[in-house]
Each structure stands twice: as structure tokens, then as C-alpha cells.
């Protein structure tokens with residue numbers, strides 16, 4: 001009679017925004033206890049993000065001897081391609097879990113904020129409903145950006161909105177008007193339009209641009225107009241505080 005192997009656990013592990021010292025003790029423990037480190041490979045808007053997450057993780061935790069499982073998860077709006085990629089990635093993960101191996105899927109910042117991890121979970125659950133799934137939260141990039149700029153995200157009942165890329169400028173105008181603080185992520189491709197909008201609202205002095213928060217080459221720019229025509233990198237966030 002063959003003995004059945006208990007499924008391993010799937011962890012979504014947030015490795016924080018960049019500085020390995022911002023990894024949690026739990027993230028380090030879970031990574032060091034996992035046989036497999038799964039790394040999303042995005043091959044799209046952020047080809048550097050996955051390798052950045054792995055570089056943070058390997059500075060903060062001992063990953064020697066572990067399998068590094070690279071999962072191709074393209075950034076595309078093509079639903080069929082997305083589904084296929086997620087199914088393939090999920091079955092690669094499930095194959096390890098079935099052997100009793102724990103798999104840690106690493107994410108920059110926090111796994112519950114704009115991360116491919118949350119899309120993968122239902123696919124893994126479909127294949128292996130009994131495998132435990134756990135999430136280890138991480139310091140988000142906007143927390144790090146607020147810390148670098150020393151801008152409180154909210155005070156005394158203030159309303160905060162977190163908005164990702166592909167901004168519709170008129171929609172953004174309404175959201176800025178309706179909130180006390182607005183965090184704009186994936187801002188790199190929209191800087192000029194954003195600067196124009198902020199100037200038209202008289203808010204150009206209320207915005208701070210933070211790139212690579214907590215990295216050694218972090219950049220904090222309070223004169224947002226000076227960024228007109230610049231092409232910041234993907235790891236850039238703008239915080240607007242009225």
C-alpha cells in the first residue's frame with residue numbers, strides 16, 4: 001500500500017517595497033521553510049518587478065538550495081491567454097504541493113494589492129481543494145512612499161483612494177476632488193497628463209512623486225512640474241494630499 005503524502009501549503013509572501021530590512025520576520029521564516037520559491041515573470045510592463053522581488057527575498061532570507069520556480073504570467077488584457085498562463089502556472093505549483101512541498105509565491109509589497117498571486121489562488125484551489133493557502137502580508141509600496149516623503153496618508157477621518165494605472169483624466173479629477181489623499185500607482189506612463197491635471201486643479205504643490213521608495217537610489221520629488229517630459233521607471237508612485 002502506498003502512503004499518501006500530505007499536500008504542501010501555498011504561501012503568498014509579501015517581501016515589501018525594496019529594502020530587505022522591511023521584510024517581516026514571518027516572511028523570512030516562511031521563505032526559509034519553503035522548498036520552492038515561485039517567482040512571477042511578467043514579460044510585459046514590469047519585466048524587472050519579479051527579479052526585484054527575488055533579489056529582495058534573497059537578501060533578507062537564505063534561499064540557497066531551494067527550487068526557484070519561474071512562472072510566466074503575462075500582463076495582457078487577452079482573457080484566453082491570461083487563463084491559459086494562470087492554468088499552466090497553477091498546475092506547476094500544484095505539482096509541487098502534491099509532493100508535500102511548501103511553495104512560497106513572492107510578491108513585491110503586499111500580495112493582496114495588485115499582485116498576480118490573488119488571480120492564481122482559485123486555479124490552484126480548483127486543482128487541489130485541500131491544499132492550505134496562506135498569505136503573509138508585506139509593507140506596501142505606497143506605505144514606503146509615504147514614509148519616504150514623510151506624508152501621512154490619512155489623518156482624522158480623512159478619505160484615501162488608491163488608484164492604479166490607465167487613468168481617465170476626467171475620472172481622476174473627480175476622485176481627487178472626492179478624497180483627501182489619492183495614491184496613484186503605475187504612474188510612469190501618465191506623468192505629463194497628470195501634471196497638466198494637477199496644474200488645472202491648482203494642486204501641483206500638493207503632489208509628491210516617489211520612485212524606488214526604500215531602495216538605495218530612492219527619489220523623492222516635491223516639484224512635480226519639474227518631471228514634465230521625464231520618463232520615470234515603473235517603480236514610481238505619486239501621492240496627492242490636499
Ligand SMILES: C[S@@+](CC[C@H](N)C(=O)[O-])C[C@H]1O[C@@H](n2cnc3c(N)ncnc32)[C@H](O)[C@@H]1O
Pocket residue numbers: 017018107108109110111112113114115139140141142144145184185186187210211212213214215234235236237
Ligand atoms: C503591480 S503594483 C505592485 C503593488 C505591490 N503589490 C504593493 O503592495 O505595493 C506596482 C506599482 O507599485 C508601485 N511601486 C512598487 N514598488 C515601489 C517602490 N519601491 N517605490 C514606489 N512605488 C513602488 C509603483 O506604482 C508600481 O507601478
